[in-house]
Amino acid sequence: MILRDKYAMDIEENIWIAKRLLVDSVYTSANLEGIAVTFAQTQDILNNVNVSHLTPKDINKVCCLRDAWEYMIEHIHDELNMGYLMNIHELIARFDVPYSYLGRVRTDDVIISGTNWRPEVHSVEYYHKGLMELQDNPNVTDRAIRTGLWLMRCQVFKDGNKRIGSFAINKILIENGRGIFKVPVELDGTFKQMLVSYYESNNADELALWICDNCLDGVNKIQVKDDIEEEADLDESIENPEYTPKL
Numbered sequence: 001m002i003l004r005d006k007y008a009m010d011i012e013e014n015i016w017i018a019k020r021l022l023v024d025s026v027y028t029s030a031n032l033e034g035i036a037v038t039f040a041q042t043q044d045i046l047n048n049v050n051v052s053h054l055t056p057k058d059i060n061k062v063c064c065l066r067d068a069w070e071y072m073i074e075h076i077h078d079e080l081n082m083g084y085l086m087n088i089h090e091l092i093a094r095f096d097v098p099y100s101y102l103g104r105v106r107t108d109d110v111i112i113s114g115t116n117w118r119p120e121v122h123s124v125e126y127y128h129k130g131l132m133e134l135q136d137n138p139n140v141t142d143r144a145i146r147t148g149l150w151l152m153r154c155q156v157f158k159d160g161n162k163r164i165g166s167f168a169i170n171k172i173l174i175e176n177g178r179g180i181f182k183v184p185v186e187l188d189g190t191f192k193q194m195l196v197s198y199y200e201s202n203n204a205d206e207l208a209l210w211i212c213d214n215c216l217d218g219v220n221k222i223q224v225k226d227d228i229e230e231e232a233d234l235d236e237s238i239e240n241p242e243y244t245p246k247l
Contacts, residue, residue, distance in 0.1 A: 001144040001205045005240070007218035009177035015073060017218060018174050021182075022046070026065045028182040029166060032191070035061055060095050065163070069090045072167055080135065080147075080168060082128045088167050093160040103159040110155050114196045117153040125155055143214070144172035145208045153199050162195075179218030186212055215229045218231070 009017070018223040020027070027042040035058050037045075042173050045062045061173040078084055081148050086103035093102055112118070134150060137143035147171035155161050183191045194207045 001209070002139055003208055003212050004224060005139065005141045005178055006216050006221055007177070007179040008220050008222050009179070009218060011175060013095060013220075014070070014174045014177045014179070014218070015076065018069075018073060018170070018180055021180055022050060022066070022069055024159045025170075025180065025182050026062060028185055028188075029065050029163060030058075030062050032166075032188050033061070033165050037062060038227070046130070057095050064092050064094055064213070067222070068167060072171055073174070077115065077238060080123055080171055081131065084171075085131075085151070085164055085168065089160060089164060091155050092163045092167075093157065096159045099158075104158075105156055106145050106158045106207060110158065110201065112196070114192070116202055117200045119153065120197075127154060130154070140172060140176040141180045142208070142211065144169045144176075144178065146204055147172060148181070149195075149198060149204045149207060152195065158186065161230050173216075179216045181211070181215055182217065183215050191215070 026046065027037065027039045030037050030042065037054060037058065039205055041051050041054060041064060045059055047056075051059060065075055068088050071088065071091055075084070075087075081186075081192055090103040099209050105122075105127065107121060109121065130150065131147070134143060134147045137146065148165035150165075151168055152161050152165035157164060166181060166183075173179050173181060176243065190210075194210060198204055198207045
């Protein structure tokens with residue numbers, strides 16, 4: 001199954017939208033990581049306003065997400081490789097792992113909540129090869145989502161792998177004008193449950209399609225043939241009440 005592109009923008013427009021949606025993107029990413037922050041609190045944190053009822057650690061994690069978004073946008077034309085992902089990891093995981101783990105591929109086992117499945121430990125070269133192979137996919141949206149999910153499943157780093165995968169998805173989408181990826185807060189439970197199922201099955205089709213339907217945002221939506229025909233049928237039925245749509 002190949003996912004079709006959903007949006008078509010030029011890069012400048014997609015970057016502008018990414019900046020405009022920065023607060024929302026950081027807010028949804030934080031909640032996906034279990035940081036119970038509201039949209040208003042996220043906005044205050046990014047505006048350097050004091051926020052009560054949040055721990056300093058949680059506030060710092062939100063700031064880390066902001067820093068990673070700013071880095072990604074500033075380096076949007078850089079090659080997506082292991083060096084790029086290591087730089088992102090150093091930004092997002094500063095308050096999650098000891099300094100010695102920042103930007104470094106894990107060398108021991110990890111435990112994943114909700115499943116007994118365990119990802120294998122591999123070398124940097126293994127991840128680099130897999131990442132480069134995924135970039136041969138000519139369809140941007142399909143390539144972006146499958147790259148991000150693969151990184152999440154591999155658990156490349158000691159912690160922060162959902163965030164790494166999410167940034168990979170957004171990097172590919174934005175630099176090609178194909179929108180923004182963010183999991184709506186009200187759907188993060190569904191996403192996590194489907195992610196665990198993907199971990200266990202290693203079949204990304206169902207989750208990839210769900211992401212395409214529910215987690216992409218942008219403008220200039222691409223109309224596929226079925227949508228165009230439905231609109232044409234609707235216009236014709238309005239003008240001609242006796243018209244019978246094509247089946």
